[in-house]
Amino acid sequence: MTGARERLTGCALSLLLLALSLMAGPAQADGSATSTQAQQRARAVTQVVLGILSYARWPTEPVPLRLCLIGPTEYADDLIKGNVQNSGQPLQVRRLLADDRQVAAACDAIYIGKLDDAERDRLFQAVSGHPVLSISEADDPCTVGSLFCLRVSDQQVAFEVNLDSVARSGVRIHPSVLQLSRRRGALP
Amino acid sequence: MKASLKKAVRPTLRSVLGRAHLSVALLAVGLAGISLTLLGVLALRVYANHNLHLIARSINYTVEAAVVFDDSAAANEALELIAKTEEVADAKVFNNDGEQLAHWQRNDEGVIGHLEAQVATALLDEPINLPIMHHQQKVGHIELIGQGRSLLLFLLSGLGGILFCTILSAFAALYLSRRLLGDIVRPLRGLASVAHAARRERSFDRRVPEAPIAELNELGNDFNALLDELEVWHSHLQNENATLAHQASHDSLTGLPNRAFFEGRLSRSLRNAARQQDHLALLFLDSDHFKQINDSLGHAVGDEVLINVADRVRAQLREHDLVARLGGDEFAVLLTPLHSREDAQRIAEKIIASMQLPMLLEGGDSLTTSLSVGIAYYPDDGSDPASLLNAADAAMYQAKRMRRGQWQAAQTERSAADFRNRS
Numbered sequence: 001m002t003g004a005r006e007r008l009t010g011c012a013l014s015l016l017l018l019a020l021s022l023m024a025g026p027a028q029a030d031g032s033a034t035s036t037q038a039q040q041r042a043r044a045v046t047q048v049v050l051g052i053l054s055y056a057r058w059p060t061e062p063v064p065l066r067l068c069l070i071g072p073t074e075y076a077d078d079l080i081k082g083n084v085q086n087s088g089q090p091l092q093v094r095r096l097l098a099d100d101r102q103v104a105a106a107c108d109a110i111y112i113g114k115l116d117d118a119e120r121d122r123l124f125q126a127v128s129g130h131p132v133l134s135i136s137e138a139d140d141p142c143t144v145g146s147l148f149c150l151r152v153s154d155q156q157v158a159f160e161v162n163l164d165s166v167a168r169s170g171v172r173i174h175p176s177v178l179q180l181s182r183r184r185g186a187l188p
Numbered sequence: 189m190k191a192s193l194k195k196a197v198r199p200t201l202r203s204v205l206g207r208a209h210l211s212v213a214l215l216a217v218g219l220a221g222i223s224l225t226l227l228g229v230l231a232l233r234v235y236a237n238h239n240l241h242l243i244a245r246s247i248n249y250t251v252e253a254a255v256v257f258d259d260s261a262a263a264n265e266a267l268e269l270i271a272k273t274e275e276v277a278d279a280k281v282f283n284n285d286g287e288q289l290a291h292w293q294r295n296d297e298g299v300i301g302h303l304e305a306q307v308a309t310a311l312l313d314e315p316i317n318l319p320i321m322h323h324q325q326k327v328g329h330i331e332l333i334g335q336g337r338s339l340l341l342f343l344l345s346g347l348g349g350i351l352f353c354t355i356l357s358a359f360a361a362l363y364l365s366r367r368l369l370g371d372i373v374r375p376l377r378g379l380a381s382v383a384h385a386a387r388r389e390r391s392f393d394r395r396v397p398e399a400p401i402a403e404l405n406e407l408g409n410d411f412n413a414l415l416d417e418l419e420v421w422h423s424h425l426q427n428e429n430a431t432l433a434h435q436a437s438h439d440s441l442t443g444l445p446n447r448a449f450f451e452g453r454l455s456r457s458l459r460n461a462a463r464q465q466d467h468l469a470l471l472f473l474d475s476d477h478f479k480q481i482n483d484s485l486g487h488a489v490g491d492e493v494l495i496n497v498a499d500r501v502r503a504q505l506r507e508h509d510l511v512a513r514l515g516g517d518e519f520a521v522l523l524t525p526l527h528s529r530e531d532a533q534r535i536a537e538k539i540i541a542s543m544q545l546p547m548l549l550e551g552g553d554s555l556t557t558s559l560s561v562g563i564a565y566y567p568d569d570g571s572d573p574a575s576l577l578n579a580a581d582a583a584m585y586q587a588k589r590m591r592r593g594q595w596q597a598a599q600t601e602r603s604a605a606d607f608r609n610r611s
Contacts, residue, residue, distance in 0.1 A: 044258070051256040054323055086256070087323030156259065176253035180262050 037154060038075070044157040045075040045150065046082065049135060052148055052159070053109060054086040055174035058131050062108040064090035070123065071098050071113035073137055075152060079111065098123055104130040112136045112146060120145060131170040135159075147171070148181075202369050209361035209368075217357045221350035225343070232342050233311050236275075240334045243274045244318045247330055251281050251290065255320050255328040258283060263290035277308060278315075278333040284326065294335065307343065308336030375399030379411060392419035439513040441491055442498035450512035450520055454573045457524050461566055468524040469532035472562040472580035473501065473539065475517035476592040481557070492549055493557060500542040501559075504535060519559075520580070529565060529597075536561045536595040543593070558593035560584055569598040 053065065065085060069076050085091045096103060096110075098119040103110065104127045112134060115123065124145040127134065135148040142149035142160040147169055151158040161181040166173050247270050254262035263281050271279045271292045281290040296304065308314060316332040378396050385391045392415055396408035437449035445453070454470070461468050475497060482490035494517065501511050501519060510522045521539075523532055539559060546554040562584025570576040579598040587596030 048257055051253075054256065055253065085323075086325060086327075088325060174253070176250075177257075180253050180257060180259060 041152055041154070041157070042075045042078040045137070045152060046078040048150065048157045048159060049079060049111065050082070050086050052135065052173075052177065053091075053133070055177040056109075056133050057172040057174075058108060058133075059170055064092045065109065066107050067091060067093045067109045067111060068096045068103065068107035069093065069111045069113065070096050070100075070103070071115040071119070073111065073113035075137060076111055076113070101126070103127055104132060107132060109133040109135070112138075114138045128168070133169065133171045134165075147173070201373060202365070205365040205369055205372075206362060209365040210358060213357035213361040214354060217350065217353045221346070221353060225346035225350065228342060228346060229311070229339065232339055236311070236334060236336070236339055237313050239275070240312060240316055240332060241318075243270065243276060244316050244330060244332045246270055247279060247281075247332070248318055248320050251330070252320055252322055252327070255281065255283055255289060256322050258289070260289050264292070266290075267292045275335040275337050276332060277305060277335040278331075280331045281320075281328060282330070283328040289328065296335075300340075304336045304340050306336075307340045308334045311339055312336060371400050372404065375401070375404040375408060379408060382411070382415070386415060386418070390422070392422055442495050442513050444498050444502070444519075445510065445512040447512065447514045450510065450514065450522070451573055453510055454522055454576070457522060458566060458571070458573060458576075461524070462571070466524070467526045468522065468566045469526050469529075470564045470566070470576050470580045471521035471523065471532070471536055471539075471595075472564070472577070472584040473519040473521065473559050474584050474588065476558045476560055476588070478517035478557070481555070485555075489549060489551075489555075493547065493555065496547045497543070497557070497559070501539055504538045504542055506535075509535075520577070526565075532563055532565070533595065533597075536563055540593060540595060560588045560592050561595035562587055562598065563595060564598040 053067070067079070069080060080093050080095070082093060083091050096107070098115055099122065103123065110127065110132060112123070134146045135150065136142070136146040137150050137152070140146055140149040142162050145162070145165060147162055147165045149160045149162070151160065159181055161173070161178055163178070247267060250266040250270055251263045254266055267279055267281060267290045277294050277296070279292045280288055283289050312334040314333050318330050318332070319326045320328040320330060375396070382394050382396050385394050395412045395415065399405040399408055437445055439446050457468060460466065475493070478490065478493070481493055498511070498513065498519070501521065505511060505521065508524060512520050514520050523535060526532060540561060543558050544556065546556045548554050562580045562582065564570060564576050564579035564583060566576060569579040583596045583598040586599065587594050590596065
């Protein structure tokens with residue numbers, strides 16, 4: 001009995017909300033659209049990052065895999081909630097400051113948000129020589145530093161690979177990912 | 189009515205042989221072809237399914253990364269790369285949410301594509317559904333439908349092979365049956381023609397030639413042996429018949445024709461003479477004193493005398509004349525054709541004269557006998573055998589009464605009138 005009533009009130013509430021949103025119409029439309037788009041992008045980014053991680057092999061398999069988010073990120077909200085990899089192995093996600101000295105020792109993979117050039121250089125100096133997989137979220141020419149550079153758009157999340165960095169990092173990446181990235185790079 | 193008509197039309201040896209050969213050949217080819225094709229299809233079906241699974245697995249590996257990154261374009265590209273070159277009619281890639289990520293379809297329109305699809309649905313395990321695994325986790329699945337081209341090709345070529353072999357074996361069967369027919373029918377035909385000749389023309393000298401087939405050769409040999417026996421039997425019968433016929437018409441002692449033969453010949457000659465307005469003469473001969481010879485010297489001597497008389501009379505006659513022994517010591521002579529009475533009288537005189545020479549008997553004795561002759565002329569003294577014989581008989585007795593060993597012409601009214609007219 002009570003369940004039915006609750007459902008009824010829920011229905012009424014949603015109807016009210018719908019009416020309100022319809023009346024609010026043009027003013028509210030832009031904001032809600034961007035928020036759902038942002039959610040979609042976050043989801044897609046999460047999938048791509050987890051995919052990249054699943055195709056990567058470290059010299060010694062890290063358990064759990066430690067993913068560090070560095071700098072202000074735009075699409076990492078979903079990522080930080082996760083605690084399991086595609087393979088089912090545990091995943092540890094935490095935020096670090098760009099200047100943290102422990103980066104190389106505390107992270108197996110780093111997800112880089114918006115950093116200025118100096119911060120970026122320092123970061124890569126810190127991780128150089130360590131098997132750390134780096135993924136840049138923001139616009140990055142992918143010529144120096146980061147192994148993977150995301151190209152986030154509404155249609156899809158593409159990525160590029162810096163093969164020099166991959167070779168230097170000591171993290172092995174499955175060739176099919178490299179192939180996928182190259183093809184994506186070829187796309188306009 | 190119809191059934192009896194049907195029964196009357198018997199199949200020829202050729203059609204029977206041809207049908208037998210043809211049915212054996214068709215049966216053999218059909219059974220072998222169908223069973224081979226079935227086995228082939230079954231084996232091929234196993235391999236085709238296996239192949240389809242292999243294709244599915246390789247598609248799996250290729251699209252794995254694309255599915256993990258949810259990249260539809262890459263998945264389509266990878267799918268096409270493999271499906272295009274393999275026997276795949278339709279392939280779909282789904283992600284874990286059941287969304288279709290990539291789809292590839294062979295555009296095979298037309299009869300052949302339709303047939304391939306039919307064969308594939310009939311014979312292959314379809315559709316194949318294989319999960320896409322990434323680190324032991326299912327990230328999506330693919331659905332695959334086979335094309336069935338190689339199966340269709342195999343089926344078609346199998347059917348073609350059966351058809352070709354059927355036609356080939358039909359021709360071979362016809363050729364063989366024709367050859368066999370020749371071997372069988374030729375000897376049979378020879379046998380039939382020989383049998384026909386033996387039955388219709390009584391020609392028992394023909395024989396069946398040798399045949400290449402043992403049974404037919406044996407039949408021919410037996411038939412030939414039968415013909416040999418038949419020929420011997422037939423000639424024996426003919427001889428017997430001829431002997432019997434001769435015995436029936438001839439006198440066994442003198443070898444001259446008997447009374448029955450003579451009368452038959454006489455009536456025939458009379459008919460001919462009547463038709464052709466011819467003349468003929470009948471001489472009736474009787475030995476004088478024959479009874480006394482028989483009684484005093486014995487029957488053996490009497491027989492000897494009769495044989496002598498017959499020989500001598502026969503020696504006096506012309507080619508177409510006939511002498512017969514009518515019975516006892518009586519002989520008759522038919523002279524035909526006859527040109528004049530004088531010819532008959534001259535022959536009668538010659539016969540009488542031939543008796544004047546003594547006969548040498550076997551015992552060493554010699555004997556002289558004489559004949560009395562009566563002559564009757566046709567048509568003057570009678571126009572039928574009986575009256576002519578009577579007239580001649582009467583003339584002979586007259587001659588005997590007047591003086592033995594002479595001839596006397598018949599004295600009938602007509603001949604007397606003739607005689608008066610002439611004198």
